[in-house]
Amino acid sequence: MPNQVIDQIVDLEAHPLDDAGFRASCREALAANGVLSLTGFLKEDALAEFVADAAETAPLAYYASGTHNVYLTPRDDSLGADHVFNRQVVSSKGVIGTDQLGPQSRLHDLYHSALFQSFICDVVEQEAIYPYADPLSSINVHYAGEGKELGWHFDNSAFAITLLLQAPEAGGVFEYVKDVRDAEAGDYNFEAVEAILDGATPVTSLAITPGTLVLFRGRNAMHRVTPTIGKRDRMLVVLAYNEAPNIALSESARMTFFGRLG
Numbered sequence: 001m002p003n004q005v006i007d008q009i010v011d012l013e014a015h016p017l018d019d020a021g022f023r024a025s026c027r028e029a030l031a032a033n034g035v036l037s038l039t040g041f042l043k044e045d046a047l048a049e050f051v052a053d054a055a056e057t058a059p060l061a062y063y064a065s066g067t068h069n070v071y072l073t074p075r076d077d078s079l080g081a082d083h084v085f086n087r088q089v090v091s092s093k094g095v096i097g098t099d100q101l102g103p104q105s106r107l108h109d110l111y112h113s114a115l116f117q118s119f120i121c122d123v124v125e126q127e128a129i130y131p132y133a134d135p136l137s138s139i140n141v142h143y144a145g146e147g148k149e150l151g152w153h154f155d156n157s158a159f160a161i162t163l164l165l166q167a168p169e170a171g172g173v174f175e176y177v178k179d180v181r182d183a184e185a186g187d188y189n190f191e192a193v194e195a196i197l198d199g200a201t202p203v204t205s206l207a208i209t210p211g212t213l214v215l216f217r218g219r220n221a222m223h224r225v226t227p228t229i230g231k232r233d234r235m236l237v238v239l240a241y242n243e244a245p246n247i248a249l250s251e252s253a254r255m256t257f258f259g260r261l262g
C-alpha cells in the first residue's frame, strides 16, 4: 500500500514509522517496560471513522458466556480441579471477527500496510509477520459495556497490538505482569500465575487515551482488562500477527471468544 494511505490513518509526524532512530526507541521501550505505548498514534479523522464503524458493527458482537483458564486451553482433568491450570476466569466482553468488519474498513489498510508491518517487525525483532489463517482472528473489535471484562490470560500470539477507540468513564483498565512465563520453552510457571490470580503480585496498569497504540508481548506477559464502570462502552481494536504463515487461532480459543470457528 502506498504510504499516502497510511499517512491518512497514522500521525506519521509524531510517530515516524520509517525512521531507524524512532524504531530503536520503540524497541527499547518495549524491552524496558514489556509494553510499547504510542499516544496519539491514530489521526483524529481516522479515529473518528473507526469509532463510527465500531458503533455500527456493535450489534454483531459475540459475548462470551463461559469461563476459561489463563492459558486459553481446555481443562486437564489429570491435574485435578483445584490446580491453577484448571482455574477459571471470566471474560464477558464482546468481539467481532475480521470477517465482520466490512471490506471497506481502513483497518484492513493499516493491518496490511507494508510500512506498518516493517515497523512492527523491527520493534518485535522478527523477520516477517503473517496474518492468521482463520477468517476471524487477525483484526478484532472488542466491546465492553458496563460490568464487562476480559479475565487474566496469555495470548496465543507472541505479541498483540491494540488501538483504543473509546475509553469508558472508569474501569476498563489494562493490567499486566511482564515475562511471567517462557511459552517457547514450554514453561507454564504455575506458581507465578497462581500468585497473580490470588492478587499477591503487584501488577502494572496502563493509562491510555483513545487513538493510542499499545504493543505488548501477550504470550508471556499475563494480562487482563478490568470491568467497565459507567455507561460508555470501552471499544478497542486488536491487530494480531503470527511469526509463521498458515497459523490459525486454536479452536478452543475461537470457540471461547467468537462462539464459532469461521
Ligand SMILES: O=C(O)CCC(=O)C(=O)O
Pocket: 142, 150, 155, 160, 162, 174, 218, 223, 225, 236, 238
Ligand atoms: O483489551 C485490551 O486492552 C487487551 C485485549 C487482549 O488482551 C486480547 O485481545 O487478548
Ligand SMILES: [Fe+2]
Pocket: 153, 154, 155, 160, 218, 223
Ligand atoms: Fe490478550
